[in-house]
Amino acid sequence: MNGKRRLLSHYGIRAILLIAFSFYIVHLVNADKLQYYIVPRLIPYVKYGAVGLFLLAVFYLYRIIQLEDKPSEAHCECGHEPPRSPFRSGVLYVLFAIPLLLGFALPDRIMGSDIVTVKGMNLQVAEVAKPSPVPADPIAPSPSPSPSPSSSPDTNETASDAAAELPGEKTIDNPSDELDRLFPTYEYSEEFAELGKKLFKREVIKVRSVGFLEMLTMLDMYKNNFIGTDIVISGFVYREDDMGTDQFVVSRLAMLCCSADSMPYGFLVKADSAVALPNDTWIAMTGKLSTTVYRGNEIIQLEASDISVIETPEDPYVYPYIDDFAALAEQ
Amino acid sequence: MKSAPRTASWKMNALFGGLFGLLVLFSINPTLLSEASVSFLEGMQSFKTMLIGILLEALPFLLLGVFVSSFMHVFIPEAWFRRMIPRNPLLGILVACLLGVLFPICECGLIPVVRRLIAKGMPLYVGVVFIFVGPIVNPIVFASTYAAFRTKPEMVYARMGLAIAVGLLLGWIVYYFIRSDPMRSAKGHGAGAAGHSHARNRLVETFEHAGGEFFDMGKYLILGSLITAAIQAYVPRSDLAGIGQGEFASHFFMMGFAFLLSLCSNSDAFVASSFASTFSAGSLLAFLVFGPMLDIKSALMLLSLFKTRFVLLLTGLIAISVFLGAWFIGDHYLN
Numbered sequence: 101m102n103g104k105r106r107l108l109s110h111y112g113i114r115a116i117l118l119i120a121f122s123f124y125i126v127h128l129v130n131a132d133k134l135q136y137y138i139v140p141r142l143i144p145y146v147k148y149g150a151v152g153l154f155l156l157a158v159f160y161l162y163r164i165i166q167l168e169d170k171p172s173e174a175h176c177e178c179g180h181e182p183p184r185s186p187f188r189s190g191v192l193y194v195l196f197a198i199p200l201l202l203g204f205a206l207p208d209r210i211m212g213s214d215i216v217t218v219k220g221m222n223l224q225v226a227e228v229a230k231p232s233p234v235p236a237d238p239i240a241p242s243p244s245p246s247p248s249p250s251s252s253p254d255t256n257e258t259a260s261d262a263a264a265e266l267p268g269e270k271t272i273d274n275p276s277d278e279l280d281r282l283f284p285t286y287e288y289s290e291e292f293a294e295l296g297k298k299l300f301k302r303e304v305i306k307v308r309s310v311g312f313l314e315m316l317t318m319l320d321m322y323k324n325n326f327i328g329t330d331i332v333i334s335g336f337v338y339r340e341d342d343m344g345t346d347q348f349v350v351s352r353l354a355m356l357c358c359s360a361d362s363m364p365y366g367f368l369v370k371a372d373s374a375v376a377l378p379n380d381t382w383i384a385m386t387g388k389l390s391t392t393v394y395r396g397n398e399i400i401q402l403e404a405s406d407i408s409v410i411e412t413p414e415d416p417y418v419y420p421y422i423d424d425f426a427a428l429a430e431q
Numbered sequence: 432m433k434s435a436p437r438t439a440s441w442k443m444n445a446l447f448g449g450l451f452g453l454l455v456l457f458s459i460n461p462t463l464l465s466e467a468s469v470s471f472l473e474g475m476q477s478f479k480t481m482l483i484g485i486l487l488e489a490l491p492f493l494l495l496g497v498f499v500s501s502f503m504h505v506f507i508p509e510a511w512f513r514r515m516i517p518r519n520p521l522l523g524i525l526v527a528c529l530l531g532v533l534f535p536i537c538e539c540g541l542i543p544v545v546r547r548l549i550a551k552g553m554p555l556y557v558g559v560v561f562i563f564v565g566p567i568v569n570p571i572v573f574a575s576t577y578a579a580f581r582t583k584p585e586m587v588y589a590r591m592g593l594a595i596a597v598g599l600l601l602g603w604i605v606y607y608f609i610r611s612d613p614m615r616s617a618k619g620h621g622a623g624a625a626g627h628s629h630a631r632n633r634l635v636e637t638f639e640h641a642g643g644e645f646f647d648m649g650k651y652l653i654l655g656s657l658i659t660a661a662i663q664a665y666v667p668r669s670d671l672a673g674i675g676q677g678e679f680a681s682h683f684f685m686m687g688f689a690f691l692l693s694l695c696s697n698s699d700a701f702v703a704s705s706f707a708s709t710f711s712a713g714s715l716l717a718f719l720v721f722g723p724m725l726d727i728k729s730a731l732m733l734l735s736l737f738k739t740r741f742v743l744l745l746t747g748l749i750a751i752s753v754f755l756g757a758w759f760i761g762d763h764y765l766n
Contacts, residue, residue, distance in 0.1 A: 114642065114646065121490070125487070134487070136480070137483050137484040137487050137488075138488050142488060145492070146487050146490075146491055149487075149490050152491070152495075152498070153490075153494065155638075156494075156641065156645065159635075159638040163639075182643075182646075188440075191442065195654060196646075196649065196650070196653060198653070198657065199482055199483065199486055199653060199656075202478075202479045202482060203479070206476060207476075208483075209480065214474075214476065214477050215477050215480070217667065218477065218663070218664060218665070218666070219667075219668050220667070220669050289581075289582045291581075354701075356575065356698035357695050357697050357698030358485055358488035358695070359481055359483070359484025359485075360484050360485050360659065360663055360694065361695070361698040361699070361701060361702055363702060420578050420579075420701070422578065
């Protein structure tokens with residue numbers, strides 16, 4: 101008798117918890133806020149998960165009804181019995197209840213400056229793409245084979261740092277040679293170099309949500325080739341403590357799997373109207389690309405010519421781009 | 432006489448885990464409590480976002496794992512499993528390394544499945560290798576590592592290679608040296624199916640097992656996610672990155688970092704690549720191999736699966752081999 105009541109209460113609590121979880125997911129789907137937490141490609145799995153949770157809840161309800169009718173069907177002895185002591189049971193179910201409470205009690209918000217402060221802003225995307233140094237070719241003009249920006253402060257042409265690719269005596273008499281010289285391809289960065297070559301002569305380059313990271317990487321890798329180009333970009337305003345009153349970062353959060361792995365990326369922006377823009381304001385802007393030194397590193401800075409405040413987009417995060425880079429070049 | 436302390440309550444394990452986590456937090460940020468009142472509330476929103484994100488991503492796969500495990504328990508006879516794994520230990524280990532291809536799901540779902548497989552007769556060393564190597568050697572992780580390190584594909588091969596090497600070592604040691612059964616026996620009798628009455632509807636049984644296992648494993652998942660989300664939300668990464676810049680320390684640090692962050696193996700390559708400018712390739716490799724093998728969530732779940740001593744042994748072996756392996760590969764092949 102006691103056993104049956106205990107089991108009933110366990111089943112009951114479990115059913116309630118499971119239904120609450122599936123209900124929370126349904127709520128997020130209805131409010132169209134699932135993408136605040138996870139990558140779009142995983143959304144179907146979460147929906148299946150909600151169905152699974154619901155089925156399990158229904159099962160427990162079924163068991164409750166069954167137990168009422170036939171008390172002899174009570175136990176399974178399969179090693180998955182609920183905990184015996186009320187304390188342990190309490191801890192177990194409180195543990196499950198905590199995410200539910202937080203889920204319903206606090207609003208579902210887009211990640212913004214508060215998250216960026218903890219994770220740290222990435223202003224040097226291309227560092228990731230820098231390949232291992234190529235061994236020096238004896239006839240290459242540059243003494244340093246490693247293409248890191250800090251090792252060539254005297255040249256304004258980072259292109260000349262390209263190692264074994266360039267024989268010193270190549271003359272620049274046709275455009276494709278010129279492009280090759282300006283966009284040296286290191287072993288695996290051809291895609292970025294090709295993209296750069298396609299966008300080279302444009303006066304305006306649009307950086308969209310699709311392929312955001314890849315565009316940022318390409319621009320950062322070949323920044324000296326794009327000085328003076330107008331960049332059209334949108335993102336939210338973020339500031340570090342050591343930035344001037346006319347500086348901020350136009351940023352986006354890149355997500356790969358879920359909110360916990362999101363990484364902030366962006367460009368430093370210089371604008372007189374910066375003071376009027378609080379953190380987390382979403383803006384669409386146009387700015388001329390130039391470079392500046394920030395915390396000892398040479399990075400891109402956009403000199404803003406036009407900034408407008410926009411509505412927070414439905415899908416504020418950016419995701420890695422896996423299609424053909426040629427599509428990015430179509431503006 | 433029944434030795435009660437053997438099946439140490441998960442309560443104790445959780446308590447120690449929590450205390451250790453607190454210790455780590457305080458050592459990183461000693462003023463944690465004093466600044467706590469304001470920043471705690473501000474950080475609550477971030478904490479919630481991180482926590483829900485982690486759970487939403489993991490729960491479907493945990494659910495899948497427990498249903499697959501229960502299905503196997505109820506519907507598939509033991510003899511079938513014994514026939515599937517090659518007798519030869521070396522071959523068995525290699526097969527286990529590659530089994531990850533079949534189950535490219537979040538590693539959270541893997542543990543109930545392996546628990547069931549071992550109970551059904553899969554040799555221990557095969558199960559151990561599968562648990563640790565499976566999350567890394569699969570097509571999804573391969574693709575995401577490749578995408579994150581587009582211009583350094585050697586990182587992808589180094590990651591897979593080191594994972595398999597560690598797996599071989601683990602499998603070999605477990606095969607030759609582990610004599611006593613390290614499985615934690617579940618409450619009631621063991622998970623064997625021999626004396627199990629199948630009088631009732633099999634579907635009902637499957638659900639009963641799945642439900643029980645979901646709550647068993649789910650508690651570790653949630654506990655681990657709470658700790659991870661707290662670290663992610665309250666401890667600035669720049670603080671963490673400030674430590675461990677020396678060559679020796681950086682490998683060690685990256686492994687600890689991977690443990691604390693508890694990222695899914697599908698997405699950690701991305702995070703690792705963001706550190707490419709400040710950390711050596713070798714230490715990133717340590718991050719990429721150690722993280723999926725051991726992190727807060729999986730450590731807790733392992734404790735539900737194996738006895739504590741065994742888990743500590745595995746932890747030590749993995750830590751040492753990943754450290755040395757990443758250092759060696761980093762020095763010779765990645766620079």
